[in-house]
Amino acid sequence: MELDIRHLRMICAIAETGSLTRAAARMGLSQPAMTNQLHRIEELLGGELFVRTRSGTEPTPLGRQVISRARIVLSEMDTLFGDLPGLAGQVRSIRLGSVHVACVASLIGRVAEELPEAETSLRIEPSAALLTDALTRGDLDAALVGVIEGYGVPMAAPIASRTLVPRYPIFVALSAAHMLADRVEIELADLKDECWISPPGADDGSLAALRSTCRAAGFEPNVRYDAPSGEAQPLVAPGYGVRLVDPTWPAQPGTVVRPLAGDPQVGRLMVAWRRDRLSDGTAAALYRGVARAYTDHVTDNPVFQRWWEAHPAIHPLI
Incomplete structure (x- = not known):
């Protein structure tokens, strides 16, 4: 076989x-x-x-x-032949969705460089499940989707996908006044007595992944707070709780972002699109725009930049 x-x-x-x-x-x-x-x-x-x-x-x-x-x-x-010259086709508009990552600041501009004839709108969601549901219903034409390894979301025809970043570590955010804040990396087990802020996209399996990861480190997380990804900083800075974060985001005022020793939780990013809406060539051009937007923001967090430069094998294939 x-x-x-x-x-x-x-x-x-x-x-x-x-x-x-x-x-x-x-x-x-x-x-x-x-x-x-x-x-x-x-x-x-x-x-x-x-x-x-x-x-x-x-x-x-x-x-x-x-x-x-x-x-x-x-x-x-x-996408075997989709990125060959001359196959991009014509599309007048693209309804694009994205998880809440740092590169949303550059998505529209970078996609416009690759597809100047298309008018692109953007919808940001904390949940990969919501994005794929919107793709399935036809409310979106394409999306940048992030999932935790081992906790994927189902996609069925006519949705196709292409991996953007196959594997990247999830970091932890905590107060700059925290006793562990000066460490280069943090052992997950050292956070056993902390209060946790629930990760966004719980319906994707992110909350289940947090519990599973913490249990593997020997404790049950005390998930006390539930806040949208952009609204958690007021809880982290004064030390009310800690939270797992996408590594591309820079630390917010009063907080630090640190890697977890051994990368106990990792994510994956992919670009998904409807084949009945975008041709393979258009999807390839969209992918290039999203990839450039993502790499634009690798330097936003110097801690993640060092990890990124040490792992060239996972960089997007532009």
Whole structure:
């Protein structure tokens, strides 16, 4: 047996749905057939890719590596010819959505450089689930979607996607007066007695991911506050709580942003679009604009910039 594209899609479907049953339904297979295929793939690769937990099916360390590489292969296959000259096509407007990341400040301008004939609108959401729902309904034409590794959101035709950043660490924000604020990186276990601010996009699995990550570090997080991503700083600065943050954001006044030792939680960014709305060429041009917008803001947070420069393999393929 050799791995083919369908096997890679199957592995990613299990990771994104967190369930063999749901993944089998997405792939049009029975659960026994899906299970047998998975066992054969694991035998070929020499180890388990997924384990069953109380919250569903989660990838093993080997599984995370395979999933990350599979997503890169699939994203390139989905746009194999879309970035060739002359294939961009014509589109008059693009309804673009995005998760709340630093590069939203540059998205419109960078996309306009790649698609000057298109008028682009922008909708910002804290939730990948809301963005993909809007894509499914046709309320959006494309979106920059972020998910926590192991907690994907389902996407079905006519939605296609291409990975932008396959893997990046999630950082923690805390008060500048916190006793750990002067550390270069912070052990998650050292935050066991803190109050936590709930991460945005709980319906994506981000809250479940926070609980799972903290439990793996030996404690149950005390999630006391629920605040939109842009409204949490007034709670962090005076020390009422700590929160996980996207690493591209610079520290807000009165706070510091630090990496967590060992990268216990990582995210993935992808550009998704409706194939019935955007041609492959237009989608490729959109991807280039989003990629340039993202890299424009890598230097906003010097801590993340150092991590980024040390990991050139995860940079967007522009």
